[in-house]
Amino acid sequence: MLTLFTIPKAFKGHIDVIQRNAIQSWVRLHPDIEIILFGSDEGTAEIAREFGLRHVPDVERNEFGTYLVNSVFDKAQSLARYPIVCYINCDIILLDDFPRALTRVAAARPEFLMVGQRTDVDILKPWPFDRANWRDELRDFSQRYGKTRPPNWIDYFAFSRGLYGSDVPAFAIGRTCWDDWLVWKALDLNKPVVDASPVVLAIHQNHNYHHHPQGEPGVWKGAEAAHNAQLAGGWKNLRTTAHATENLRSNGLRSNTLRYWTEFKRRIEAVGRFLLFDVWQPLWFGFLDLTRPLRNALGFRVRQ
Numbered sequence: 122m123l124t125l126f127t128i129p130k131a132f133k134g135h136i137d138v139i140q141r142n143a144i145q146s147w148v149r150l151h152p153d154i155e156i157i158l159f160g161s162d163e164g165t166a167e168i169a170r171e172f173g174l175r176h177v178p179d180v181e182r183n184e185f186g187t188y189l190v191n192s193v194f195d196k197a198q199s200l201a202r203y204p205i206v207c208y209i210n211c212d213i214i215l216l217d218d219f220p221r222a223l224t225r226v227a228a229a230r231p232e233f234l235m236v237g238q239r240t241d242v243d244i245l246k247p248w249p250f251d252r253a254n255w256r257d258e259l260r261d262f263s264q265r266y267g268k269t270r271p272p273n274w275i276d277y278f279a280f281s282r283g284l285y286g287s288d289v290p291a292f293a294i295g296r297t298c299w300d301d302w303l304v305w306k307a308l309d310l311n312k313p314v315v316d317a318s319p320v321v322l323a324i325h326q327n328h329n330y331h332h333h334p335q336g337e338p339g340v341w342k343g344a345e346a347a348h349n350a351q352l353a354g355g356w357k358n359l360r361t362t363a364h365a366t367e368n369l370r371s372n373g374l375r376s377n378t379l380r381y382w383t384e385f386k387r388r389i390e391a392v393g394r395f396l397l398f399d400v401w402q403p404l405w406f407g408f409l410d411l412t413r414p415l416r417n418a419l420g421f422r423v424r425q
Contacts, residue, residue: 301360
């Protein structure tokens with residue numbers, strides 16, 4: 122049915138707990154599921170053996186030691202047993218609504234990308250998967266205490282194998298832009314992009330950012346994040362779930378007409394940023410430079 126692939130962080134402390142939770146939810150999704158763990162971080166090989174998963178340790182990294190998106194996606198698509206593959210972050214718990222949604226989309230679209238928003242929750246301990254009603258308990262817990270993130274927070278990408286080719290840039294995984302670029306690329310290829318948020322609860326288990334030397338600021342604003350933005354080609358090549366061509370709802374696939382409004386607002390915001398940062402600020406600081414002698418002579422001081 123499906124090949125799931127991911128790159129776990131080192132299985133240590135709280136990260137060990139939430140990654141085990143995620144993996145245990147995946148193995149219970151469907152009898153015909155293949156799970157591939159990429160990378161060689163601490164504990165990955167052992168977890169693969171414990172749960173009977175496939176392990177591929179050799180993945181390309183950048184100079185910071187971060188795994189590269191193009192290497193993982195290329196290997197996963199070539200190794201996958203099934204025609205539908207899904208990259209998913211290793212802190213995301215999936216429930217039985219995910220395979221149901223994927224089956225419906227695959228039946229309607231021969232080629233597609235299915236994405237969705239995530240819901241953030243605090244889960245500090247191993248979830249009791251041995252309980253018969255663990256799914257209901259987890260769904261209720263997430264709906265009570267979770268926070269749904271905006272459309273640009275995407276943690277799973279389910280797609281028809283072969284959708285992404287050799288032109289995927291060497292993004293640093295887990296940094297910025299690469300996820301929104303994947304959505305843009307599918308749209309640029311004129312492939313259906315389905316937002317499954319209305320019917321799929323993707324549960325993100327909150328965690329710290331101790332895996333990065335600079336912590337959370339390093340993840341979002343560090344050198345790798347800046348390089349990812351450059352590789353993406355800038356703002357024009359980034360899209361979110363709000364730009365999906367279709368929404369999956371309980372009554373089937375529906376055209377996402379709101380995507381046109383989303384794009385219109387996005388372009389208006391871009392014009393505003395251009396006028397502020399590329400037009401007004403240079404003119405203002407240029408004016409200050411030209412008038413500095415006069416202001417100094419008159420005793421004025423303007424904060425810059």
